[in-house]
Amino acid sequence: MKAVCWHGANDVRVDTVPDPKILNPRDAIVKITSTAICGSDLHLYDGFIPTMEKGDILGHEFMGEVVEVGSGVNNIKVGDRVVVPFTISCGNCFFCNRDLWSLCDNSNPNAWIAEKLMGHSPAGLFGYSHMLGGYAGGQAEYARVPFADVGLFKIPDGLTDEQVLFLTDIFPTGYMAAENCRIQSGDIVAVWGCGPVGQFAIKSAFILGAERVIAIDRIPERLRLAETYGGAETINYEDADPGEVLKEMTGGRGPDAVIDAVGMEAHSMDAMGVYDKVKQAVRLETDRPTALRQVLVACRKGGNVSIPGVYGGFLDKIPMGAAFNKGLTFRMGQTHVHKYLRPLLELIQEGKIDPSFIITHKLPLEQAPHAYEIFKHKKDNCIKVVLKP
Numbered sequence: 001m002k003a004v005c006w007h008g009a010n011d012v013r014v015d016t017v018p019d020p021k022i023l024n025p026r027d028a029i030v031k032i033t034s035t036a037i038c039g040s041d042l043h044l045y046d047g048f049i050p051t052m053e054k055g056d057i058l059g060h061e062f063m064g065e066v067v068e069v070g071s072g073v074n075n076i077k078v079g080d081r082v083v084v085p086f087t088i089s090c091g092n093c094f095f096c097n098r099d100l101w102s103l104c105d106n107s108n109p110n111a112w113i114a115e116k117l118m119g120h121s122p123a124g125l126f127g128y129s130h131m132l133g134g135y136a137g138g139q140a141e142y143a144r145v146p147f148a149d150v151g152l153f154k155i156p157d158g159l160t161d162e163q164v165l166f167l168t169d170i171f172p173t174g175y176m177a178a179e180n181c182r183i184q185s186g187d188i189v190a191v192w193g194c195g196p197v198g199q200f201a202i203k204s205a206f207i208l209g210a211e212r213v214i215a216i217d218r219i220p221e222r223l224r225l226a227e228t229y230g231g232a233e234t235i236n237y238e239d240a241d242p243g244e245v246l247k248e249m250t251g252g253r254g255p256d257a258v259i260d261a262v263g264m265e266a267h268s269m270d271a272m273g274v275y276d277k278v279k280q281a282v283r284l285e286t287d288r289p290t291a292l293r294q295v296l297v298a299c300r301k302g303g304n305v306s307i308p309g310v311y312g313g314f315l316d317k318i319p320m321g322a323a324f325n326k327g328l329t330f331r332m333g334q335t336h337v338h339k340y341l342r343p344l345l346e347l348i349q350e351g352k353i354d355p356s357f358i359i360t361h362k363l364p365l366e367q368a369p370h371a372y373e374i375f376k377h378k379k380d381n382c383i384k385v386v387l388k389p
């Protein structure tokens with residue numbers, strides 16, 4: 001089959017590789033009809049996630065048709081149309097039983113690597129390094145889905161791929177980010193980063209009762225989408241210091257909740273940003289946490305900090321003093337996708353949201369190298385790419 005393979009920093013290729021096979025009774029094979037490139041794929045593309053190997057198949061946002069199931073899968077059959085959560089979960093462990101699906105204890109066969117770095121291992125993820133399981137991803141013609149009886153989610157008739165594809169990651173991720181803000185009516189929520197997750201966080205914050213959402217980015221198309229589709233007020237951080245503007249916009253108090261939908265590769269021109277770039281380039285720092293620093297300083301006293309943006313390792317110069325003295329509450333982590341599939345599908349069916357609004361490009365899988373380039377550099381007004389195998 002054809003698959004998008006990682007060959008090093010800024011080097012992805014469409015290779016011909018062996019078709020996936022059923023390895024365990026709870027596996028299924030899915031013929032992929034749509035797959036997307038995610039902002040977190042760029043951390044792999046840029047070479048910042050350790051334990052990638054040449055030839056690894058990328059992709060964790062995919063859906064399609066079931067073509068084979070293992071003997072242990074009874075609730076899914078060949079021909080079912082399904083979406084696949086990016087987190088792999090067993091459905092039976094301490095964490096799965098507590099709805100903490102992205103913390104599953106049984107889905108990362110390489111848990112020991114993650115344990116060395118983090119003490120404990122999160123769930124395995126599709127197409128996201130050997131430290132997180134070494135699973136082949138879904139930017140391909142076919143994929144093997146482990147724990148398919150728990151992981152595959154059947155899609156009812158009448159919905160397009162484009163409407164449901166983002167249930168795999170970015171819609172639940174944006175929604176959980178908003179939920180983590182513990183929004184009360186009248187709240188003002190500030191969202192750093194108007195990429196796909198930021199856009200879904202904006203929509204979700206309103207759905208959950210926010211009165212105002214203020215979005216921060218520097219790319220005009222993204223800010224425009226946040227205003228027109230999301231209904232957010234916006235700040236271009238290249239024009240003004242977002243912290244200062246937010247103070248003015250909130251009567252000096254600051255937003256009730258802040259969302260860092262940027263993560264480890266923030267762009268910044270200030271002294272701290274240069275410091276991060278240099279340290280990250282020589283591998284003394286794993287992440288460039290500009291957005292995280294800003295959200296902690298901007299958040300109102302006693303406010304909620306929600307972090308859907310991906311962080312990988314050790315962060316420098318985090319204003320912990322601000323967080324502590326202002327009594328901030330942090331919530332973060334990989335998304336518990338399984339928990340959100342049904343309620344968010346209902347929002348789509350009720351017409352409360354149509355996730356296809358985010359798509360700017362649809363390209364054949366063969367054009368993946370070009371797609372990564374335009375997505376990374378936000379060329380051609382690119383916000384979200386869907387690849388069609």
Ligand SMILES: [Zn+2]
Pocket residue numbers: 038039040041060061086169170
């Ligand atoms: Zn993703």
Ligand SMILES: [Zn+2]
Pocket residue numbers: 089090091092093094095096097103104105106107
């Ligand atoms: Zn589990």
